[in-house]
Amino acid sequence: MGNTWRGLHLFQLCLILHTGAPGFSHSYNNRYDGDKVIRIVPKNDKETHELKNIYHQLQVDLWQPSSIGNIWKDTLTDVHTSNISSEVLLSYLRQANMDYKILVNNLQKVIEKQDTSRVKRRRRSLPHYHYEEYNSLEEIEKWMHHMNKTHSNLVNLFSIGTSYEGRPLYVLKLGTKPSSFKKKSSKREIWMDCGIHAREWIGPAFCQWFVKEAVTTYKTDPVMRKILDLLYVYVMPVLNPDGYRYSWTHDRFWRKTRSKMRFNCYGVDANRNWKIHFCEEGASYNPCDSTYCGPYAESEPEVKAVAQFIYKRRKFIKIYITFHAYAQMLLYPYSYQYDAIPNYKCVESAAYKAVQAINSAYGMRYRHGPASYTLYLSSGSSIDWAYNIGIPYAFAFELRDTGYYGFLLPEGLIRPTCIETMLAVKNITMHLLRKCR
Numbered sequence: 001m002g003n004t005w006r007g008l009h010l011f012q013l014c015l016i017l018h019t020g021a022p023g024f025s026h027s028y029n030n031r032y033d034g035d036k037v038i039r040i041v042p043k044n045d046k047e048t049h050e051l052k053n054i055y056h057q058l059q060v061d062l063w064q065p066s067s068i069g070n071i072w073k074d075t076l077t078d079v080h081t082s083n084i085s086s087e088v089l090l091s092y093l094r095q096a097n098m099d100y101k102i103l104v105n106n107l108q109k110v111i112e113k114q115d116t117s118r119v120k121r122r123r124r125s126l127p128h129y130h131y132e133e134y135n136s137l138e139e140i141e142k143w144m145h146h147m148n149k150t151h152s153n154l155v156n157l158f159s160i161g162t163s164y165e166g167r168p169l170y171v172l173k174l175g176t177k178p179s180s181f182k183k184k185s186s187k188r189e190i191w192m193d194c195g196i197h198a199r200e201w202i203g204p205a206f207c208q209w210f211v212k213e214a215v216t217t218y219k220t221d222p223v224m225r226k227i228l229d230l231l232y233v234y235v236m237p238v239l240n241p242d243g244y245r246y247s248w249t250h251d252r253f254w255r256k257t258r259s260k261m262r263f264n265c266y267g268v269d270a271n272r273n274w275k276i277h278f279c280e281e282g283a284s285y286n287p288c289d290s291t292y293c294g295p296y297a298e299s300e301p302e303v304k305a306v307a308q309f310i311y312k313r314r315k316f317i318k319i320y321i322t323f324h325a326y327a328q329m330l331l332y333p334y335s336y337q338y339d340a341i342p343n344y345k346c347v348e349s350a351a352y353k354a355v356q357a358i359n360s361a362y363g364m365r366y367r368h369g370p371a372s373y374t375l376y377l378s379s380g381s382s383i384d385w386a387y388n389i390g391i392p393y394a395f396a397f398e399l400r401d402t403g404y405y406g407f408l409l410p411e412g413l414i415r416p417t418c419i420e421t422m423l424a425v426k427n428i429t430m431h432l433l434r435k436c437r
């Protein structure tokens with residue numbers, strides 16, 4: 001390929017990046033060139049200990065689990081390492097005779113491949129809304145205003161506060177107004193949030209999908225009709241807008257918020273920042289860690305705004321659902337301890353049926369159970385907080401996949417992921433309407 005041609009080609013690509021879609025510059029200045037994702041399962045306590053040590057020294061980016069404290073023997077760890085660190089880690093693993101698998105050999109290449117295919121597709125399909133693509137924060141905000149304008153009978157958009165960097169914290173309220181004779185009894189409510197962790201892009205994509213399904217199937221699908229007639233559903237597509245935007249513009253694997261902390265480190269893990277057993281097991285006091293709990297509970301304006309909103313409406317909100325990735329799990333409280341919740345039977349049967357519903361679509365297997373047993377111990381999480389203030393059903397989805405693509409779930413998998421997740425969410429909602437207490 002001649003240099004001039006290549007230059008021209010690049011120039012055209014840049015033009016598309018800058019004119020076609022906002023926030024599209026996430027090849028991230030080649031920052032992931034040579035980076036690897038490596039999966040290691042320590043077989044015994046000695047290996048576990050050594051692995052923790054070397055992760056600590058190399059300051060790796062843990063994809064699974066999210067903190068070094070949650071590494072145990074026989075649990076898999078997916079770790080993202082820089083070009084240099086991966087050399088050190090791999091030679092150590094070979095010397096120590098530990099099993100490993102390289103999941104991604106060059107992360108930059110994977111990101112660029114996904115970017116390029118998205119740009120091509122967009123050129124073909126503008127100006128429609130892109131439910132089978134990842135959308136930038138600006139695109140999602142534009143879409144929210146559009147939904148509000150075009151579906152005012154079912155959708156009501158409002159902001160519950162502002163993020164650290166001053167962005168509005170938008171929430172969509174879905175549902176029909178109760179007919180006048182029913183007005184005395186207020187409708188029960190459901191809360192759903194996505195994008196609490198910035199790099200888990202499938203979350204916001206699902207929240208958008210849910211809203212799309214609500215407005216397009218209200219008239220034809222009796223289940224959706226029932227949900228929107230009998231309940232209000234609050235959908236917050238991007239709980240952590242600063243972090244989400246940053247994951248598009250600077251660091252694809254950013255997890256936290258963007259508030260400035262000590263030691264020149266940024267961000268708090270917004271799922272360790274809730275006022276429930278704050279900063280105990282599975283959370284870090286170090287501002288530079290990816291599971292940093294923050295200086296105090298609700299220090300993050302995003303968490304505080306959501307907590308205040310839900311707390312005020314705790315008499316009405318019966319279901320809290322938060323969407324994460326990746327692991328393919330449906331989790332419920334407790335996260336911070338190994339005890340069973342008081343209404344375990346009802347919650348467990350709702351989760352079991354929801355997971356079956358997921359399986360019925362494409363045969364995907366989801367594990368389900370208390371977050372502590374099923375995933376790992378974590379404190380200050382949103383489901384524990386929601387449950388603690390009296391919301392009987394609190395769930396956290398860990399959407400697809402189980403590590404093959406990890407956070408880089410291809411856009412081709414948005415559709416099946418959302419279709420199966422819709423079935424689960426509807427199932428949980430109908431479970432509430434059938435009154436299991």
Ligand SMILES: [Zn+2]
Pocket residue numbers: 197200323324325
């Ligand atoms: Zn998450």
